[in-house]
Amino acid sequence: MAHSRLNELIEKATKLFAEKGFAASSMRDLAHEMGIEAASLYSHIHSKEEMLEIICFKKADQFLAALDEVNDIYFNAEEKLRMAIKLHVSIICKNPNASKVFIDEWRHLEEPHKLKFIEKRNLYELGILEILKTGEQENLFKEVDLKFATLTILSTVNWINQWYNPQGKMKPEEIANELSNFILTGLKK
Amino acid sequence: MAHSRLNELIEKATKLFAEKGFAASSMRDLAHEMGIEAASLYSHIHSKEEMLEIICFKKADQFLAALDEVNDIYFNAEEKLRMAIKLHVSIICKNPNASKVFIDEWRHLEEPHKLKFIEKRNLYELGILEILKTGEQENLFKEVDLKFATLTILSTVNWINQWYNPQGKMKPEEIANELSNFILTGLKK
């Protein structure tokens, strides 16, 4: 069970950062959650910021891996977009706390990690944009401002985090489906 | 010019809270921005949290007023939704910093203000939902999960804040138009 205590720590830190925000979470809060003294945390990590790093980059890598998965198989643009949305929603719903930190708290990263993080984020954004571009070329999608559409889609799929409840009636798969339909065909009859 | 110094303070606080987050912004930071000592801030406000209150509730009231404006005139549901989106985008773009605080930092409000704030927020959400319901009844909109659609729309219009640039090429009016089209008719050709 190497690192099992570290895993527990990161998990608790994730929950705390998600609920109170990184800046408002103290090492003593976190230590209390772990049932130990604040100083003892440093047997597992080097600094508070390192935990934020671990959480943010793990999540970033998950999203990028999902992008690779989508691009590995050949689909048309609509199918690709649907799959990208499905994977995105699934990653978010699998760990809403970590997702909240990924979405809201990364700005408290220190340089140079912050820059590295933004680069990864941009890479993901670019992957989605590429799918939309393909869709335009295949004459499946309307001609739209691609950057604008990308951001709109990402806003929609990221917002889930604000209200998603694992005990709620909607399963991630359903959410992804509804969302895909909404994004593709809109609200009008 | 009664309160002009207070206005300046709230403005500076808004900027600071938006950029660094409420918890990571110190009274000494803020005092430095004002060119005075930290203790002097208390000639204008009672506490750090009070400033957050002022910012959040002012914004909340703006959104609720916009809702009234929409409901004052008779339109069909599509026109209502377009107008609601236009006003929403306009409020956000008029003061992106205050909007950021309204969207992201309200959770640092202390009770009972936090609860009051959530109530106002729910009221607004309900207003949008009501418009969608009308649209369904008028047979203009698809039958969808109304709550789900409401949250999706709000996510989209709130996200603008993350990338809107007053110096950018898109004016608020245009953004609102594009967004309305996207929400109403989706991406597919």
Add this chain to the structure above:
DNA sequence: ATATTTGCCTAACAACCGTTAGCCCATGGC
């Protein structure tokens, strides 16, 4: 001319912050 208010100051408060140093003890491999 006098009284009041506004807006700032210095000094200080108790509490809390992230982090380090140094020590101890239980566990498990050799």
Add this chain to the structure above:
DNA sequence: GCCATGGGCTAACGGTTGTTAGGCAAATAT
């Protein structure tokens, strides 16, 4: 049986936090 390692402890550090008390000078109102 010995030693390394992991995982905790106490004590303490220098700094920062929001906030209060009390005073002072200039502007304003009477």
